[in-house]
Amino acid sequence: MAYRLPRWILSAVLGLGVGVMLHFALYRIGLPIQPFIYQAF
Amino acid sequence: MRQGIGHSTSDRVPLIDRIGGFLSPPVFFCAVAIGFLSSALLGNRSAQFNMFRNFVRIHQLIGTETLFDVTALQIHRLLQEVPASKILVVVGGSSRLNGVGQRPQELWSRHLQERLGADYAVVNLALRAGAADQFGSHAAEAMIKAGRRVLYIADWGPIGFVPVGGQRPYWYFFYDSLARDLLLDSPIRDQRLEEFESRPEQAVTRELRLRSRLNRWLYFNDLWTYAGYHYAFFAGWDWLISENPFAARSTLSDPEQAEAVGGFYRFYDFEQTMRTAALFASAQFANSFDQVTEWGRITPTPLRDRSLIVWIALSPFYTHHFSGEDRSRHTDNMVASAEALRHAGFRSIEIGRDWAADDFVDLVHVSEKGGRKLVDVVAPLVTQMARDHGYIQ
Numbered sequence: 001m002a003y004r005l006p007r008w009i010l011s012a013v014l015g016l017g018v019g020v021m022l023h024f025a026l027y028r029i030g031l032p033i034q035p036f037i038y039q040a041f
Numbered sequence: 042m043r044q045g046i047g048h049s050t051s052d053r054v055p056l057i058d059r060i061g062g063f064l065s066p067p068v069f070f071c072a073v074a075i076g077f078l079s080s081a082l083l084g085n086r087s088a089q090f091n092m093f094r095n096f097v098r099i100h101q102l103i104g105t106e107t108l109f110d111v112t113a114l115q116i117h118r119l120l121q122e123v124p125a126s127k128i129l130v131v132v133g134g135s136s137r138l139n140g141v142g143q144r145p146q147e148l149w150s151r152h153l154q155e156r157l158g159a160d161y162a163v164v165n166l167a168l169r170a171g172a173a174d175q176f177g178s179h180a181a182e183a184m185i186k187a188g189r190r191v192l193y194i195a196d197w198g199p200i201g202f203v204p205v206g207g208q209r210p211y212w213y214f215f216y217d218s219l220a221r222d223l224l225l226d227s228p229i230r231d232q233r234l235e236e237f238e239s240r241p242e243q244a245v246t247r248e249l250r251l252r253s254r255l256n257r258w259l260y261f262n263d264l265w266t267y268a269g270y271h272y273a274f275f276a277g278w279d280w281l282i283s284e285n286p287f288a289a290r291s292t293l294s295d296p297e298q299a300e301a302v303g304g305f306y307r308f309y310d311f312e313q314t315m316r317t318a319a320l321f322a323s324a325q326f327a328n329s330f331d332q333v334t335e336w337g338r339i340t341p342t343p344l345r346d347r348s349l350i351v352w353i354a355l356s357p358f359y360t361h362h363f364s365g366e367d368r369s370r371h372t373d374n375m376v377a378s379a380e381a382l383r384h385a386g387f388r389s390i391e392i393g394r395d396w397a398a399d400d401f402v403d404l405v406h407v408s409e410k411g412g413r414k415l416v417d418v419v420a421p422l423v424t425q426m427a428r429d430h431g432y433i434q
Binding site: 003007008010011012013014015016017018019020022023024026027028030031032036037038 | 060063064065066068069070071072073074075076077078079080081084101105106108110136169170209210213249252255256259261262264265266276277
């Protein structure tokens with residue numbers, strides 16, 4: 001099949017990126033949208 | 042559909058579909074799984090060693106204030122790096138022991154380390170807007186559980202007690218420690234936590250617990266915090282890091298580099314601060330002692346036995362303006378607070394009633410000069426505790 005190797009490479013690169021982004025998303029959704037502001041008293 | 046010369050846009054296949062059509066689904070989904078699992082594996086590897094460089098304290102740029110939530114395992118590795126031959130002195134509590142108003146090179150805990158000597162290792166884990174029952178106490182617990190010789194010092198006062206599990210903004214650290222099985226057994230705490238989480242409005246804490254359990258196996262918090270510390274941080278923006286929002290946090294130095302000459306008094310509204318000070322001199326202040334009793338009850342005995350809780354007075358810059366009655370009540374409240382802490386099972390001391398205004402930088406925070414006085418009081422007590430626990434002869 002034509003372009004098989006480029007297809008696999010593109011699929012692998014995009015897939016790896018999506019996998020890493022999913023992992024990062026699990027981290028990011030745990031953080032608040034805005035940081036808390038420290039007030040001494 | 043053709044409309045004269047050329048094609049309508051509706052005839053075009055969207056780019057995303059064209060890319061999708063070009064992809065190989067089996068390869069793509071295998072790669073997604075590999076990317077995700079590799080990240081988890083990298084997170085696991087990153088959490089095997091101490092990530093910090095020249096750790097002094099958790100300052101604003103490596104703290105929750107700038108969306109940088111150091112994980113329980115990262116703090117655990119930091120403490121594990123202390124040689125087992127040393128007595129580990131974990132400092133917890135609020136911004137007062139964190140050293141707000143003190144430069145890192147003149148930080149009170151550094152002087153405490155110098156005073157105690159090479160047999161001890163003092164690690165300052167106190168936090169801005171933190172409290173004695175948070176973060177540092179969990180880290181100390183973990184090291185006691187690991188069989189290390191640990192003493193815990195914290196201050197009690199401005200923040201007060203919050204039910205276990207609800208200690209914003211550092212609650213993530215408790216759940217992280219819990220999920221990683223770092224904490225000592227405390228059936229009463231477990232019971233209180235169950236009661237707290239069962240409240241309908243506490244869905245967010247149940248979610249936090251679930252996320253912490255996921256993180257135990259997938260290490261997403263550990264990996265991306267590690268990456269943010271060593272390489273680049275891109276999880277969020279905050280005005281404190283606005284000059285360099287993506288910088289690796291390890292390259293950003295503690296922002297408190299200037300000596301607070303004359304303190305910060307002029308930055309605060311006097312009348313408003315006096316109203317805050319008056320709370321410490323009120324008759325209702327004693328109501329907080331029930332919280333102290335509760336804190337003692339849920340704290341695991343090995344940690345409670347190794348704890349020194351310091352109650353620091355308010356700055357005389359304000360208390361000198363109290364009426365005679367208020368001043369007397371403030372003193373009584375301080376003495377009673379320390380007594381309540383002792384009654385709850387902690388070793389406790391109240392200090393600072395005879396300090397000067399320049400021993401503070403504002404109502405509650407201790408200056409570098411005051412920090413030396415703090416060391417003068419705390420160091421002998423730490424040595425005594427070490428002796429009492431058989432750590433030294």
